Amino acid sequence: MKIISRxxxxxxxxxxxxxxxxxxxxxxxxxxxxxxxxxxxxxxxxKWADEYKKINPGVRFDISAGGAGKGISDVxxxxxxxxxxxxxxxxxxxxKGAFAIAVTKDAVVAVVNESNPALDDIMTKGLKKDAANNIxxxxxxxxxxxxxxxxLSSPIHIYTRSDACxxxxxxxxxxxxxxxxxxxxxxxxDPGLAQAVKxxxxxxxxxxxxxxxDATTRKQVKGIRVIPVDLNNNGKxxxxxxxxxxxxxxxxxxxxxxxxxxxxxELYFVMKGSPKNNKVLTEFIRWVLSDGQKxxxxxxxxxxxxxxxxxxxxxxx
Numbered sequence: 323m324k325i326i327s328r329x330x331x332x333x334x335x336x337x338x339x340x341x342x343x344x345x346x347x348x349x350x351x352x353x354x355x356x357x358x359x360x361x362x363x364x365x366x367x368x369k370w371a372d373e374y375k376k377i378n379p380g381v382r383f384d385i386s387a388g389g390a391g392k393g394i395s396d397v398x399x400x401x402x403x404x405x406x407x408x409x410x411x412x413x414x415x416x417x418k419g420a421f422a423i424a425v426t427k428d429a430v431v432a433v434v435n436e437s438n439p440a441l442d443d444i445m446t447k448g449l450k451k452d453a454a455n456n457i458x459x460x461x462x463x464x465x466x467x468x469x470x471x472x473x474l475s476s477p478i479h480i481y482t483r484s485d486a487c488x489x490x491x492x493x494x495x496x497x498x499x500x501x502x503x504x505x506x507x508x509x510x511x512d513p514g515l516a517q518a519v520k521x522x523x524x525x526x527x528x529x530x531x532x533x534x535x536d537a538t539t540r541k542q543v544k545g546i547r548v549i550p551v552d553l554n555n556n557g558k559x560x561x562x563x564x565x566x567x568x569x570x571x572x573x574x575x576x577x578x579x580x581x582x583x584x585x586x587x588e589l590y591f592v593m594k595g596s597p598k599n600n601k602v603l604t605e606f607i608r609w610v611l612s613d614g615q616k617x618x619x620x621x622x623x624x625x626x627x628x629x630x631x632x633x634x635x636x637x638x639x
């Protein structure tokens with residue numbers, strides 16, 4: 323009996339000397355995060371939420387798209403914890419407590435139907451800023467011949483967004499205007515506008531790059547073509563202006579500053595006041611600004627520069 327007791331004592335001492343790692347599940351977050359807003363940010367947030375739940379299965383997400391205007395309205399009215407916003411935050415929104423953190427970048431591009439009879443002229447000559455202004459703002463250009471010098475007198479069917487959104491706001495800002503100044507048939511949402519142009523051989527519109535390109539193939543979405551911008555205004559698309567074939571080419575041009583800003587822009591998470599006292603929320607945002615950035619490119623977005631990320635992270639301290 324003494325030998326058995328001594329054996330148990332030795333085993334007990336051995337186990338007491340081993341340091342076991344604390345269960346990671348005990349450190350994981352749990353709770354719910356509600357998010358609404360910009361179509362531009364929606365696919366990226368879905369990807370972030372899916373990846374975050376793999377390491378924090380106790381966190382539940384309620385995510386809906388409805389435009390940047392809905393996102394900012396929902397968060398300021400306490401209906402959601404995060405508003406997805408794809409434009410700069412207005413002074414009046416800041417006064418109401420809007421607290422914005424930049425999380426990624428993308429851009430808005432002009433699109434036409436790939437069956438447009440003037441497609442060759444459109445692709446080789448490109449879209450001049452002045453021509454775009456006369457299509458969407460002044461209404462002076464009503465035919466493809468006027469806008470692109472094409473041998474096509476058919477009318478341009480202009481499409482814009484009907485919902486308050488960052489894409490339309492940034493596209494209008496390209497001309498020094500606001501969304502309400504844009505001409506065209508109003509269509510709800512990014513998917514809706516892309517679909518309207520796909521169905522209309524004479525249609526022209528604008529989309530966030532995530533709806534103009536396929537995130538898997540990295541190629542332009544079937545049915546529409548992205549219109550290159552004639553940056554130097556010489557009436558043709560030069561080799562250094564031709565970066566639209568793939569999503570990767572365009573993303574590189576945006577990151578380097580070749581593609582104009584606007585309509586290249588930062589995308590934001592907006593809260594009502596600092597989220598510092600909401601542990602579940604701040605941990606998710608910190609993850610987005612760190613490990614979450616590795617999913618940005620594959621989802622079709624542009625990562626923020628390192629110094630910009632550090633600046634946004636400090637807001638959570």
